[in-house]
Amino acid sequence: MPTETLILENLVRSVGSKAEWLLGSWVSEQKDKQFIESWKKISDSVFQGEGLNKNNKTLEILNKESMQLIQMQQQVFFIAKVAHNPLPVAFKLINCDNGNLVFHNPDHDFPKTIQYENLSSGQFLATVSDGNTDASGQSFQLKFKKSNPSNKTLEQKVRAFVDAYNQKDLDKMISLTHTKIRWMSVQGENISIETQDQTELKSAMKAYFSKDRKTHSSLSHFSTNGLFVSVLEKASRMIKNKVKAQCSHSIYEFEDGLILNVWYHNAQTCS
Numbered sequence: 001m002p003t004e005t006l007i008l009e010n011l012v013r014s015v016g017s018k019a020e021w022l023l024g025s026w027v028s029e030q031k032d033k034q035f036i037e038s039w040k041k042i043s044d045s046v047f048q049g050e051g052l053n054k055n056n057k058t059l060e061i062l063n064k065e066s067m068q069l070i071q072m073q074q075q076v077f078f079i080a081k082v083a084h085n086p087l088p089v090a091f092k093l094i095n096c097d098n099g100n101l102v103f104h105n106p107d108h109d110f111p112k113t114i115q116y117e118n119l120s121s122g123q124f125l126a127t128v129s130d131g132n133t134d135a136s137g138q139s140f141q142l143k144f145k146k147s148n149p150s151n152k153t154l155e156q157k158v159r160a161f162v163d164a165y166n167q168k169d170l171d172k173m174i175s176l177t178h179t180k181i182r183w184m185s186v187q188g189e190n191i192s193i194e195t196q197d198q199t200e201l202k203s204a205m206k207a208y209f210s211k212d213r214k215t216h217s218s219l220s221h222f223s224t225n226g227l228f229v230s231v232l233e234k235a236s237r238m239i240k241n242k243v244k245a246q247c248s249h250s251i252y253e254f255e256d257g258l259i260l261n262v263w264y265h266n267a268q269t270c271s
Contacts, residue, residue, distance in 0.1 A: 018099045019047060021118050026142035032056050035140060058191065059253075059261070069093075078103040078114055104131060111137065149257050151224040158229050158252050161259060162217050168209050174202050178258040186265045214238060227254045234270055245270050 025038040034056050039049035047069075053062045068079040076093035078101075091103035091114050099118040106112055111128035118124050122144035129137025149157075157176055164172035183195045183204070195201040214237045221232040229252045236245040247270040253261040 018096050019101060021099050022047065022049070022116070022124070025145040026124065027145055028140045028142045030056075033062065035142070036145075037142060057193075080114075106131070113137075145256065149254070153257075154224055154227070154229050154252075154254055155222050155231075157254070157257070157259070158222075158231060159219060161252075162219055162233070165205075166216050170202060170205055170209065173205065174198055176259055177201065178255055178260040181259060181261070183262050184264065186263050188266075191263070228252070229254070235267070247271070 020041070022039045023041055025036065027037075028035040032055065034054045035051060036054070037049060037051035039047055042048050053064075054060065055062060063083070065083070066081045068077075070077055070079060078091040078093065079088050080091070081088040089105065089108055091105045091108075093101065094104045095102040101116040103114045104112060110130060113127075113129050113131035115127045115129075116124060117127065119141070123141055125139055125141050127137055127139040161173055161176045164170075164176070177198055179198050181195070181198055181201050182193055183201055185192045185194055195204050215235050216237065217233050217235045219231050219233055221230075223230040231250055231252070232247055233250050234245055234247050236243055238244075246267040248267040249265045251261075251263040252259055
């Protein structure tokens with residue numbers, strides 16, 4: 001499903017209530033891509049959401065589209081603006097039974113139909129097709145994600161992770177990470193993946209701790225946006241009775257309250 005922004009504006013209350021199951025964040029994992037869609041309620045008649053279609057390895061945003069779901073002239077339309085079309089395309093709501101939303105435009109080349117199907121177990125199916133029973137098309141199944149933690153909570157978890165590092169408490173560090181934790185080094189335009197799951201991170205940190213037990217890190221300049229926490233890390237150690245320090249900017253990304261990705265920028269002399 002393409003990256004999107006969707007707005008339910010001046011929508012009839014009956015349809016709005018049937019679409020409330022969309023509220024929250026959803027994710028679809030594929031081989032090399034990840035699609036995330038998030039919805040929030042602005043008012044009884046306005047829902048607003050946004051999505052990201054990302055490369056799973058580099059986390060590069062692959063494309064963007066904007067859409068609206070809006071009532072006009074006593075009818076409801078799904079209006080999509082895509083990069084390859086000079087003008088927006090409107091799809092009329094033709095069905096909203098059981099919370100499923102179906103939009104159709106017989107004059108459009110492809111797709112002619114867009115459908116959001118509410119499934120059980122916190123999932124929904126998004127489908128674009130030519131509208132026929134044996135239609136060609138594409139479907140994406142998205143799974144509901146837990147609510148995002150507060151900025152304060154995420155910052156506390158970054159502090160706890162670095163505190164565990166200072167105490168050389170490897171088990172505590174790992175407990176704060178996602179099973180798919182990736183640790184990446186950033187040097188200019190180059191990004192190197194140092195570890196790409198908990199097992200690799202644990203092995204790498206164990207080897208590091210066996211060689212270095214004197215470095216201590218402190219954090220400052222926190223900045224949090226959504227599930228991303230940016231921080232300045234100062235690493236200090238005693239060398240020949242003198243304290244030597246280097247500073248690096250790090251970015252932590254969270255998923256389900258756990259550290260999913262870390263980008264560690266090349267260390268510089270602290271200013």
